[in-house]
Amino acid sequence: MIRKLFRTQGLQGVLTLGYLYIVILGILGEALYYSQLYVNIINYSNLTDILISPVAKLTSHYVLILFFLATFLLLFTLSGLPKEQKNKIKNFLKWDGTDKTLDTWVLFFVFFLFSFYVGLDVGFGSSTARKLEEGTLKYTDHITFSDGKKQEVSIVGVNSGYVFYVRPGEKRVEISPMGALQSFDRKPAKLSFRKSK
Numbered sequence: 001m002i003r004k005l006f007r008t009q010g011l012q013g014v015l016t017l018g019y020l021y022i023v024i025l026g027i028l029g030e031a032l033y034y035s036q037l038y039v040n041i042i043n044y045s046n047l048t049d050i051l052i053s054p055v056a057k058l059t060s061h062y063v064l065i066l067f068f069l070a071t072f073l074l075l076f077t078l079s080g081l082p083k084e085q086k087n088k089i090k091n092f093l094k095w096d097g098t099d100k101t102l103d104t105w106v107l108f109f110v111f112f113l114f115s116f117y118v119g120l121d122v123g124f125g126s127s128t129a130r131k132l133e134e135g136t137l138k139y140t141d142h143i144t145f146s147d148g149k150k151q152e153v154s155i156v157g158v159n160s161g162y163v164f165y166v167r168p169g170e171k172r173v174e175i176s177p178m179g180a181l182q183s184f185d186r187k188p189a190k191l192s193f194r195k196s197k
Helices: 002-035 047-058 062-079 083-092 101-136
Strands: 143-145 152-160 164-168 174-177 181-185
Touching: 002 047, 002 101, 047 062, 047 101, 143 164
Parallel strands: none
Antiparallel strands: 143 152, 143 181, 152 164, 164 174
């Protein structure tokens, strides 16, 4: 299937289909994240937010950047191996060079991307919603409104037009357009796989 698509559409067709898939996953992931916070993100997103969301997610945490750089470095290194070592790897992966094997690996990669994009957003959304409900969000971010008033908040999301935040003591997400803000200061996100207490 992939080789047939490549033969008929070329590399551009395959890359376009792949990017379209990632954009759809980005939209789905964002919708699942914000829906757990009772926000319909589609109402607050423009075309730029939708098209850039997959890349923004990859660059949101240094661990993810390192993971994908290591993956591409590994693939690049494997491509330069001598033929006998490549054959050993092909035998280990049970790669026989047929379209069926290629389609299986592409399908694996498609499910991997689905798990990555949707899984991260569902997990982070669930964690943020739980902390919001329990009142355990950390209010380390600051917003300065256009009238000069400063507010300590927990920013739960940002896109090109809006900031999504929670004030101390509140259990709902507030949304402010960028035009209503003078500035905002957000503590850098940390990727943690430890359970919060």
